[in-house]
Amino acid sequence: MSVWDELVGQEPVVQTLQRAVEDAASMTHAWLFTGPPGSGRSNAALSFAAALQCEEGGCGHCRSCTTARAGSHPDITVIRTDGLSIGTDVAREYVRKAALRPALGRRQVLVVEDADRLTDQAANALLKAVEEPSAYTVWMLCAPAMEDVIVTIRSRCRPVLLRTPSAEAIAGLLVERDGVEPELAGAMAAASQGHIGRARGLARDPQARERRRRILALPAGLGTLGDCLAAAQSIHEEAGERSAAIADAADERELDDLKQSWGVEERGRRPTGYAGSLSSLEKDQKRRRTRLTRDAIDGVLLDLLSFCRDVVVAQQAPRAALVNADVAESVRSAAGVWTVESTVARIDAIVEARESLTANAAPLLVLERMMMEFLPR
Known part of the structure; x- marks a missing residue:
C-alpha cells in the first residue's frame, strides 16, 4: 500500500504530486492545499511529505514512509492548533525550525494544517520563510479555500485543489x-x-450512528414550542459534553506541562511571569472549548440540513438518490406533511443558524430560534 492509496477520488492531485516528487523541475518550495471539509487536505499534504522523504517516491513500506504515517519522522513537522488561531510565537518557532538542515531525510517539510487560522501577524512572520526558504525546506499549507490565506502568502504557493470524493x-x-x-x-x-x-x-462507531439517528428523528418530534426548546437544550448540552470529553484531558496535560516548564510546585511560590503564562493558557483553552462545542453543534446542523435536502428531493425528484437513504421512511413521512415552501424555509433557518454561530452568537439562542422553524405549518 503506497502513501497515495488513501487519497480517494483525487487522481489528478496524485498525478501532480507524484510528478513533483519524480521531477525536480515540477517541484516548488511552497504548496497550498485547498478543498472542502473532508476532502483530505491534510492527508494529501502528509502523503506528499512522506513521498518526498522516501527513496522510492512513497512506497508506503520503508522506514521513512512508516515514520511519516506514524507522525514520528524527524524531518516532517505538522503545525496544528486546537484553538481559534495560530499566533506569532508559534509561527516564529517553526520559522526557526525551517532553517535547520534535515536530520535524516532529504528535506525539511513543515505542514500547516489550518493555515486559515494564522493571525495576520503570524502570517507575516511566516512570509519571509515561505518567500525565501532554504534549498532543502518545503512548506505545505492547508486551508478550505485560497481566499482564506492572506494574498502575500498564497501568491508564493503552488495551489493544489482537492475535490469532494464520491x-x-x-x-x-x-x-x-x-x-x-x-x-x-x-x-x-x-x-x-x-x-x-x-x-x-x-x-x-455505533454510538456515533445512534447519535445521528436521534438527530434525524428530531423534526418528527417537534409539535410544540416546548419541544423546540427542549430539543435545542439537548443539542447544546450534548455538544458541551462532547467538547469537554476532548478538552478536559488536553487542559490537564497542558497545565502540567506549563507547571513543569516554570518549575512550579503545588505549594511552592510562583515565579515572576508564571501568572501571565497561566492566564494566556486559560484563555486559549477557553477558546478551544468554545470552538469544539460549536463544531459539534455544526455537525448536528449539517445532519438536519441533509435531512431537509432529502425531503425536497422526495417532494420534487422522487427517483433521485437520498443522502440519508437509511432513514428513507422518515424522509418520505416528512415529505408528505411538509410543503416545499416550509421545507425551504427550514433549510434557510439552518443556514442562518450556521452563519450566526460563525459570527459568535449565543449557541443556545441560535438553536432555539432555528428549532421554531420546524413547528408544523
Missing part, C-alpha cells in the same frame, strides 16, 4: 482499509456527504 470511492476505502461491511460502508459514505473522516467515524 460516495462510491469513500465506501470502497472503508471496505478495503477498515473492513467495513459493504452495505454499511455505502450508507455511511452517502451520509458523510463526501467527508472521509466522518464516514469512517460513523462506520466504526
Whole structure:
C-alpha cells in the first residue's frame, strides 16, 4: 500500500504530486492545499511529505514512509492548533525550525494544517520563510479555500485543489482499509456527504450512528414550542459534553506541562511571569472549548440540513438518490406533511443558524430560534 492509496477520488492531485516528487523541475518550495471539509487536505499534504522523504517516491513500506504515517519522522513537522488561531510565537518557532538542515531525510517539510487560522501577524512572520526558504525546506499549507490565506502568502504557493470524493470511492476505502461491511460502508459514505473522516467515524462507531439517528428523528418530534426548546437544550448540552470529553484531558496535560516548564510546585511560590503564562493558557483553552462545542453543534446542523435536502428531493425528484437513504421512511413521512415552501424555509433557518454561530452568537439562542422553524405549518 503506497502513501497515495488513501487519497480517494483525487487522481489528478496524485498525478501532480507524484510528478513533483519524480521531477525536480515540477517541484516548488511552497504548496497550498485547498478543498472542502473532508476532502483530505491534510492527508494529501502528509502523503506528499512522506513521498518526498522516501527513496522510492512513497512506497508506503520503508522506514521513512512508516515514520511519516506514524507522525514520528524527524524531518516532517505538522503545525496544528486546537484553538481559534495560530499566533506569532508559534509561527516564529517553526520559522526557526525551517532553517535547520534535515536530520535524516532529504528535506525539511513543515505542514500547516489550518493555515486559515494564522493571525495576520503570524502570517507575516511566516512570509519571509515561505518567500525565501532554504534549498532543502518545503512548506505545505492547508486551508478550505485560497481566499482564506492572506494574498502575500498564497501568491508564493503552488495551489493544489482537492475535490469532494464520491460516495462510491469513500465506501470502497472503508471496505478495503477498515473492513467495513459493504452495505454499511455505502450508507455511511452517502451520509458523510463526501467527508472521509466522518464516514469512517460513523462506520466504526455505533454510538456515533445512534447519535445521528436521534438527530434525524428530531423534526418528527417537534409539535410544540416546548419541544423546540427542549430539543435545542439537548443539542447544546450534548455538544458541551462532547467538547469537554476532548478538552478536559488536553487542559490537564497542558497545565502540567506549563507547571513543569516554570518549575512550579503545588505549594511552592510562583515565579515572576508564571501568572501571565497561566492566564494566556486559560484563555486559549477557553477558546478551544468554545470552538469544539460549536463544531459539534455544526455537525448536528449539517445532519438536519441533509435531512431537509432529502425531503425536497422526495417532494420534487422522487427517483433521485437520498443522502440519508437509511432513514428513507422518515424522509418520505416528512415529505408528505411538509410543503416545499416550509421545507425551504427550514433549510434557510439552518443556514442562518450556521452563519450566526460563525459570527459568535449565543449557541443556545441560535438553536432555539432555528428549532421554531420546524413547528408544523
